[in-house]
Amino acid sequence: MRVIVDGISKTFTRRPGANGRGNAPVVEALRDISFTVDDREFVAIIGPSGCGKSTLLGIIAGLVPPSSGRVIFEGGIDAVRPLTSVVFQEFALFPWRTVLKNVEFGLEVRGVPPGERRDIAMEYIRLMDLLGFEEKYPAELSGGMKQRVGIARALSVNPHVLLMDEPLSALDAQTRSIMQVEFLRIWEKTEKTVIYVTHNIQEAAFLADRIVVLSRRPGRLREIIDVDFGRPREEGLLSEDSFLKFCDEVWGLLRDEARVAMKEEI
Amino acid sequence: MASDIVVYDKSTVKGGREGTRGYLSILSIVIVILLWEAMCRFGLVESLYLPAPSAILVEFTRMLLSGELLMSIWLSLKRIIWGFLLGCGMGILVGLAVGLSPVMEALIDPLLSLTYPIPKIALLPLIILWLGIGESSKVAIIAVGAFYPVCINTIAGVKGADPLLISAARSLGANRLQVIQKVVLMSALPVILAGIRLAAGMSLLLVVSAEMVAATAGIGYLILYAGDLMLTTKLMAGILVLCVLGLGSTLVLQRIERALVPWSRGR
Numbered sequence: 421m422r423v424i425v426d427g428i429s430k431t432f433t434r435r436p437g438a439n440g441r442g443n444a445p446v447v448e449a450l451r452d453i454s455f456t457v458d459d460r461e462f463v464a465i466i467g468p469s470g471c472g473k474s475t476l477l478g479i480i481a482g483l484v485p486p487s488s489g490r491v492i493f494e495g496g497i498d499a500v501r502p503l504t505s506v507v508f509q510e511f512a513l514f515p516w517r518t519v520l521k522n523v524e525f526g527l528e529v530r531g532v533p534p535g536e537r538r539d540i541a542m543e544y545i546r547l548m549d550l551l552g553f554e555e556k557y558p559a560e561l562s563g564g565m566k567q568r569v570g571i572a573r574a575l576s577v578n579p580h581v582l583l584m585d586e587p588l589s590a591l592d593a594q595t596r597s598i599m600q601v602e603f604l605r606i607w608e609k610t611e612k613t614v615i616y617v618t619h620n621i622q623e624a625a626f627l628a629d630r631i632v633v634l635s636r637r638p639g640r641l642r643e644i645i646d647v648d649f650g651r652p653r654e655e656g657l658l659s660e661d662s663f664l665k666f667c668d669e670v671w672g673l674l675r676d677e678a679r680v681a682m683k684e685e686i
Numbered sequence: 687m688a689s690d691i692v693v694y695d696k697s698t699v700k701g702g703r704e705g706t707r708g709y710l711s712i713l714s715i716v717i718v719i720l721l722w723e724a725m726c727r728f729g730l731v732e733s734l735y736l737p738a739p740s741a742i743l744v745e746f747t748r749m750l751l752s753g754e755l756l757m758s759i760w761l762s763l764k765r766i767i768w769g770f771l772l773g774c775g776m777g778i779l780v781g782l783a784v785g786l787s788p789v790m791e792a793l794i795d796p797l798l799s800l801t802y803p804i805p806k807i808a809l810l811p812l813i814i815l816w817l818g819i820g821e822s823s824k825v826a827i828i829a830v831g832a833f834y835p836v837c838i839n840t841i842a843g844v845k846g847a848d849p850l851l852i853s854a855a856r857s858l859g860a861n862r863l864q865v866i867q868k869v870v871l872m873s874a875l876p877v878i879l880a881g882i883r884l885a886a887g888m889s890l891l892l893v894v895s896a897e898m899v900a901a902t903a904g905i906g907y908l909i910l911y912a913g914d915l916m917l918t919t920k921l922m923a924g925i926l927v928l929c930v931l932g933l934g935s936t937l938v939l940q941r942i943e944r945a946l947v948p949w950s951r952g953r
């Protein structure tokens with residue numbers, strides 16, 4: 421499945437949670453973003469904080485209406501599978517559901533019968549190395565385990581495109597690098613189209629086929645960079661000279677934007 | 687004296703010893719009761735003003751055995767339970783309507799804000815005028831008192847549902863009804879239960895007040911009547927009953943909460 425992001429702009433007229441009462445100052449989050457993600461491609465989106473990455477992902481997920489432009493999904497659409505599902509930075513697990521019930525959620529709301537959805541959920545629980553934790557509540561899990569559940573839940577509905585919004589950035593450095601490698605293994609097996617938002621250049625370079633660089637707010641397309649390291653990629657790549665040099669180049673592109681964005685935040 | 691090393695270990699670092707606190711709480715109760723008993727025994731206070739704990743316990747047992755107490759408890763309890771259930775039920779219904787529908791919110795929210803600050807006991811004369819002096823007016827005043835905390839917490843719980851969890855549910859394919867059922871209501875549940883706990887306290891307060899103002903039986907009436915006749919021991923036995931009722935309702939509600947909200951037990 422190809423995803424064509426075609427001239428997306430988004431302007432917010434209300435603050436989140438203002439509940440329709442009174443218009444807050446207008447925020448232009450995204451301006452005229454266009455790029456294409458090919459079938460089974462892994463695309464990372466990076467940009468300084470507040471530049472509209474989450475908003476863009478929300479628009480691709482069909483959760484946020486764009487102000488203008490459109491998102492087109494093309495090729496090999498299987499009507500029983502959802503177009504997208506999302507892995508969130510803050511995990512967004514349902515605290516009142518056990519691990520198993522969290523993973524089953526998408527199947528449950530789609531009307532998959534209990535026995536069958538349990539089997540499917542268990543398959544993804546095994547895939548994400550969560551066996552033995554099925555009956556635990558999210559509050560009883562570490563951050564890394566929570567995000568494993570988040571990924572299992574998003575995969576369980578077998579979406580055409582997996583959308584990930586800084587899925588590892590709430591985790592400590594060690595857990596993050598373990599999960600990066602693990603996720604890469606899983607992705608190589610499932611071969612899904614992935615759009616992966618991050619603000620971590622190494623992460624983008626290690627995981628992705630291409631990196632979409634956004635400018636500071638309003639987010640505009642700065643650059644699309646090909647990542648030419650071969651696959652399968654091993655952990656050793658992270659310390660190779662060519663890899664570090666590549667990351668430096670990307671940082672060069674981002675640095676000035678990040679600096680200005682940081683000052684604007686203060 | 688200057689020293690080259692500093693050691694933190696279990697003997698030098700204080701805190702985190704929860705175990706002793708439970709004993710201390712019980713100890714303070716025991717000490718107060720013993721002091722109280724001693725003061726009465728040595729004639730430091732007159733039993734007309736403050737009877738000894740032992741005398742209260744004896745009177746309590748006597749009234750329990752004679753059936754007098756059970757009769758009053760049963761009457762008050764019946765009023766509480768009906769009023770409480772009615773108030774909680776209405777509170778949840780109205781709260782859900784206001785929390786889920788902007789139209790209902792626009793219609794009902796101002797009425798709630800306007801009537802919420804009224805001390806509910808002030809409505810008793812009006813309610814008696816409408817419903818008469820019988821059981822229904824007492825049930826009604828308790829229902830009104832229980833309604834507000836439950837309603838307001840239900841609204842807060844429904845509106846407080848995490849938008850991120852709603853997004854997560856929508857992204858997994860939940861429709862509007864499923865989002866309400868499986869996300870909004872579930873995340874509101876602990877808040878609603880907190881409202882129900884407040885409502886239980888309010889019910890006890892209002893049953894006693896109402897029975898003191900307009901009743902010929904019940905715990906509130908018993909306490910007031912005993913006071914009028916200067917039967918202080920009997921009065922104190924009535925207060926003991928209220929204490930037990932309050933504790934009992936807290937325990938029951940805690941049990942219910944633990945059964946309904948098992949996911950927050952871990953913390």
Ligand SMILES: Nc1ncnc2c1ncn2[C@@H]1O[C@H](COP(=O)(O)OP(=O)(O)O)[C@@H](O)[C@H]1O
Pocket residue numbers: 432433434435436447448449467468469470471472473474475476637
């Ligand atoms: N629902 C909303 N209402 C109003 N403003 C919003 C809303 N969501 C995001 N914004 C604003 O849009 C901008 C981009 O936000 P976001 O997409 O979360 O950025 P990023 O994920 O890149 O950090 C921010 O300035 C943010 O405050």
Ligand SMILES: [Mg+2]
Pocket residue numbers: 473474475585586
């Ligand atoms: Mg974001």
